[in-house]
Amino acid sequence: MSTIHTSPSTHDHPESSARRRTAAVLVNPAKIDIGDLRAAVADHEHAHGWTPSRWFTTDAGDDGRAAAHAAVAADPDVLVVAGGDGTIRVAAEAVAATGTPLGIIAAGTGNLLARNLGLRQDSTADAVRAAFDGTDRSIDVGVADLTRPTGATETRTFLVMAGIGLDAQMAADTDPRLKRRLGWIAYAGPIAKSVIGNRTISFLYRRDEGPFHSMQAHTVIVGNCGTLTAGVLLLPDAQPNDGILDAVAFRPIKRFGWSTVGYALALNRFFTRTRFGQLLHRIIPTPRTLQYTHGRKFELHTPAPEQIQLDGDPFGEITTVTLTVHPGRLRIRS
Numbered sequence: 001m002s003t004i005h006t007s008p009s010t011h012d013h014p015e016s017s018a019r020r021r022t023a024a025v026l027v028n029p030a031k032i033d034i035g036d037l038r039a040a041v042a043d044h045e046h047a048h049g050w051t052p053s054r055w056f057t058t059d060a061g062d063d064g065r066a067a068a069h070a071a072v073a074a075d076p077d078v079l080v081v082a083g084g085d086g087t088i089r090v091a092a093e094a095v096a097a098t099g100t101p102l103g104i105i106a107a108g109t110g111n112l113l114a115r116n117l118g119l120r121q122d123s124t125a126d127a128v129r130a131a132f133d134g135t136d137r138s139i140d141v142g143v144a145d146l147t148r149p150t151g152a153t154e155t156r157t158f159l160v161m162a163g164i165g166l167d168a169q170m171a172a173d174t175d176p177r178l179k180r181r182l183g184w185i186a187y188a189g190p191i192a193k194s195v196i197g198n199r200t201i202s203f204l205y206r207r208d209e210g211p212f213h214s215m216q217a218h219t220v221i222v223g224n225c226g227t228l229t230a231g232v233l234l235l236p237d238a239q240p241n242d243g244i245l246d247a248v249a250f251r252p253i254k255r256f257g258w259s260t261v262g263y264a265l266a267l268n269r270f271f272t273r274t275r276f277g278q279l280l281h282r283i284i285p286t287p288r289t290l291q292y293t294h295g296r297k298f299e300l301h302t303p304a305p306e307q308i309q310l311d312g313d314p315f316g317e318i319t320t321v322t323l324t325v326h327p328g329r330l331r332i333r334s
Contacts, residue, residue, distance in 0.1 A: 022051040023103075023132065024076035026068055026091050028058045028083030032107040032124075037082055040128040048133065053080075058087060068094035076100060078333055080131045084108020085160060085311045092330050093157040096141050101333040103131020110312060112160045116225035116240060119334050134334045139240040141329035142224045147320035149305040158224065158310040159240075159330070162323055164300065165201050165219025166250065168307035168314065200251075202303055207247075207295040217249040217291075222298050222323045237294060243327035247298060249291045298323045 025041060027034060041053055056071045058064030064087055071079055072094045081091040082105035095102055105127045106114035113119075117139070120126045142158040203220065206212045222245050226238030238246040305317035 020049055020051045021077040023053040023078045023080050024071040024074045025053050025055045026058065026064070026071045026079060026081045026083075026087070027055065028064065028087040028107070030060075031083045031087065032105065036124050037105065037128070040125045041080070043125070044128055044132050050132070058083065058090070064090045065094070072098060072100065078103050078132060080105065080128070082107055085110060085112050086313045088113055089157060089159055089311045089313070092141060092159055096157065096326075096330045099331065101136050101331040103128075103134070103333045105131065110229045112225065112228065112312065115229070116160065116227050117332065117334065130334050132333075136331045136333050137241070138328035139330050139332055140224050140243060141326045142222070142245060143324050143326060144308075144310055144315075145322040145324075146308065146315065146318045149317055149319055156310055156315065160225045160311045161221050161223035161234075162311075162321070163219060163221040163309045164203075164302070164306050164318075164321070165217065168219075168309040201306055204301040206299050207293060208297050212301075215249065217251050219250045220247065220300065221250075222247045224325065235292075237292075241328065243325060244294050244296060245298065245323060245325045246294045247292070251289050251291060296325055 023041070025037075027037065038055075044050065045052060054071070054074050054076070056067040058067045064083075068081075068090045071091070078101050079091060079095050080103040081088050084106075085108050087108070088102075088104060088106075091102060104114055104117075104119055105124060106119060106121045111121055114121055120130060139159070142162065144156045144158055144162055145153065146156065147153050200216045200218050201220075203215045203217065204212050205215060205220075221234065223235045223238050224245060225240050226233055226235035226246065228234050235246040235248060238244075299320070299322045301320050302318070305319055308315050308318050308321060
């Protein structure tokens with residue numbers, strides 16, 4: 001972790017007599033041109049009378065958590081995070097309880113949170129402007145309580161989705177170097193391998209405080225947001241600020257069932273975003289290969305250890321996971 005002061009002095013700025021705001025900037029250096037980002041931040045500080053920002057860089061050795069907590073400890077007026085969904089998740093985990101707003105410079109492979117929130121992704125300067133001087137809004141935070149095969153437990157947050165099965169195996173098996181070079185194309189190999197194998201997982205699950213049920217599924221995804229890359233709408237009812245988690249279980253029958261899954265996902269946006277689509281959706285039954293539900297809490301048990309992913313990052317094997325939602329826990333400035 002490093003702390004850098006890199007902004008022009010603003011001691012003679014006309015706003016200097018009032019309390020001057022300051023930002024902490026958390027950067028994943030593998031995801032963004034830091035020179036462009038520093039220039040955009042410095043321009044904003046000079047134009048609007050902010051004091052020089054404090055800069056923190058993530059360290060792959062600890063998932064960036066040390067830098068995120070150091071940035072929060074600096075007590076900034078806004079925490080600006082530049083990176084992908086994983087870096088944003090780590091920043092949110094550190095800042096959510098403080099009430100400090102989080103500004104987002106989306107610079108990852110999928111940028112799923114930015115997509116779901118409608119944030120700018122094509123201009124670093126515009127994203128910086130919004131992160132400093134935008135409007136605050138509150139979104140929900142998902143919390144994952146993980147139980148490892150050893151019996152050890154840990155708690156992590158997620159903002160987009162948590163997944164077990166194909167979703168998690170895909171995250172675990174994808175070469176991070178290919179992901180950096182090829183983006184989402186790098187997932188093609190793990191996806192093909194999983195679809196051809198069509199491996200299913202046995203679960204015991206319950207929603208909220210209801211009874212336990214047994215199920216077999218290829219993958220289960222619980223989300224705070226609904227849209228994937230390329231605009232694919234996975235969870236049609238998911239909203240990041242409704243205090244609810246939405247879930248879907250993929251249950252294709254043999255490998256040919258995946259065509260039904262693809263068909264259903266391709267039509268989700270049409271069914272939910274147009275009046276004619278909503279009419280057809282009431283007439284056409286939902287394919288049995290996709291089973292949807294929602295709640296404030298999901299508890300899942302697996303008889304054998306299974307991989308889990310949070311916001312696209314692999315988090316190793318679990319035997320139990322409890323997923324809950326904290327409504328309005330995180331302030332986003334945009």
